[in-house]
Amino acid sequence: MCNEVLKKAINSVLNSKMSFCKFLTANDTGATGGHQVGILISKSASDMMFTKTELCSGSIVKKTVKINWQDSMQTESCFTYYQSKNELRITRFGRGFPFLVPEETGSLFVFTKLEDDYFNGYFLETEDEIDSFLDTFNISPTETNRLITSKGILQSEREKEVIYDFIRGLTVDFPPSEEMSTAAREIENTLYNHKEHIISNPDNKIISWTNMEFELFRSLEHVRYGSIISNGFNSVDEFVEMANTVLNRRKSRAGKSLEHHLSAIFDGNQIRYTSQAVTEGKKKPDFIFPSEDAYHDLDFPVNKLVSLAAKTTCKDRWRQVINEADRLRNGNKYLCTLQQGISETQINEMEREKVILVVPKPYISSYPRSKQSKIWTLSQFVNFVKEKENI
Template sequence: MTASAPWNEIYEWMVKSRKLLIKKLARNDCSWADNPNNHQYGPYIPQEIRASDFFPKLLNKNPSKPHIYQAGIETFWPATGEIKESNLRHFANKGSEMHLTGVPKGEFAGLTPASFLVGGLLRKPIGDTLHWFITIDSLSEEAALIETAFDLPADFHYGLFNPEDIFSAAHDETEQLIQEISDAVKSGTLGAFLKAASQIPPSSVLADKAQQIFLQQHNLSALNPYELPSPGDAVMEISRDIEYTLYKSAEQRHRAAEVIQIINKGGTDIVASVVRGYPELNATFLSASQVRKSRAGRSFEHHIARLLRDGQIIFQEQAITGGRRPDFVLPNVKTLKAKVRTYDEALILSLKTTLRERWKQVPMEKFNCALFLATVDDRVSADAIDDMRSLGVHLLVPESLKKSKETCYSNKSNVITFRDFFDEEILTKRPGFRANNA
């Protein structure tokens, strides 16, 4: 994994800029850096960015080649301290994208799929340099901070932002919370606020609320995978966008209440309260990170279970099969463990919102049936996918991720979409999994 600049340094460069570019890197934007035989050298820039005022205007400098437009820019790369004479080239006969060349190869080497290119147009030039760029590996903490700071949706690909947009999505809600707590202090009702915010709603409650919001937005009555054009994309939107927004709001209230309670123990001396309460404060913030991770996994289970129920598919959840407890067994454990049955009469469906090496935790008992691992993770490497195939694991991903240029899924035979799963694996191969063959 390419070493990224620390968040505080990235933040400093962002606030120095009058405009920011964030692009999720496609595989051909960075795979060239790991392949000595690849002739490409640098990432592509989408037409919408090329047509904006982020980069200088491209000009045709060679009348004999009227299809080539270009411009030279000096770029600074804070992570390595390099200044590069970069070039912008647009071949009008090859498509709408622009190619940014003359970039540090090391910045693009070893990046995990769906990593970021972040750049800025400086308010004041440093020498002759107006543009800076940093690559951020998608497995890094900085990538998570970028997604949070700019409230990037699950289907994000690229965009231009103003520096004022940093954390702006949460600004109004934060100010409202501050005012609510201040009013509670003044009115003597702080105790009531703390009691009300003492618990984050259970994942089942947040999941149900997120599902209802999705259904209302799309004028649907159920999460029936046979009525949704892209059931995987629907789950990804519900879990990574809608429910996460609900959770962040609830979490902020809860953690604010916890911190206030800790500080209040020290009376009116704020400095003494913070210093003496540091161990509790530190534990609170560590707990916040751990709860987020466990909540995301449980949330995913709620949404997949809803798809199965609304699709009238027979399943058993969290059933003990031996040494492991898979998320779902279809149709049930009794059938799975039957001494006499065919290969297609049962299957195991496990879930992992994020994989990394955690996919190796899925059940590996040999049950003479297909093993599917569902995820909304766009950062899985080609080597990991091949390792799964060698162990008989089929990866189940949202429809948009399967065809995305930013993932390694498109040409992998053991990667299928949720649409394929419900149509081919259930409806065609295992119609008996549906209640009364609905």
């Protein structure tokens, strides 16, 4: 269900001059214990905040603007550019500002420009809100911390050529999600020739594959729907039907993407596993290592079994993984996510339930500093399972 803040954030993006989104990191919310102030903004959004002349006017450049937050409160805030750090920040929120607190780590910050000195800001706190927003604009969690555009990541001519060769060869409008994921990996591996990273750098590989799949899907949507949208609709009902079809397909594909790419990482490392194994009743962990048969063999040592859940975002849904495998109830459960930051309180809850986060290495710095050493990289998890399986 689309709540009011989510609706307002989506509408603001659609009606803005420019827009930006990012996951709030521990540094933004003060959860690192550092002395940074305000929300760090990617340099990719500099044109949204300053003119080029303004950026060159001094070592520290400041600009006062009005920001309407959640459509419920307004501040006179400050854009600050630190030339020495090559860094942009939004600062000056006033006393009692309720959103830059450690508990907000991992929320999605949506920022839109209405006029040169007037902006809207929204904080989407739940996974349903975050996923709905990202699905609406077909943005991968790996593509945040940048301007929101209809074109996604800028493609090279070679990338466009390979993607459209794939699309021209399709015999269906939209292939199954597993086929899309496979095609994305093949295209990325062909274009950038780093297939060895499956073993040597799985953390970067999972991000690269995810980005490529979103690019492939966006391109396919453009081919399939571009002319229909350009020609307009005969009725509101026709438009709503088309919009729902597009959004439902996006949600369905995005939900399986991470799981497909993890399977490819495990296959490339010769790891044994069963995906969507049935443990007890209707329980289905995303992955059981080394196999479903081993799990149900009561003579197989419990300490040689491992479960892994795959969830693109995990602010709320991480609790779903706690009881997915009864034989492992007293041991660690592992959760791989593309989420960039969650609060220390949530990680403490995970620790109490013996849930260990597995996060691509580049994203670990977005988590509270006190917890970063407890979070596993994907490479660390792969090596852990290899050791269990004597590979």
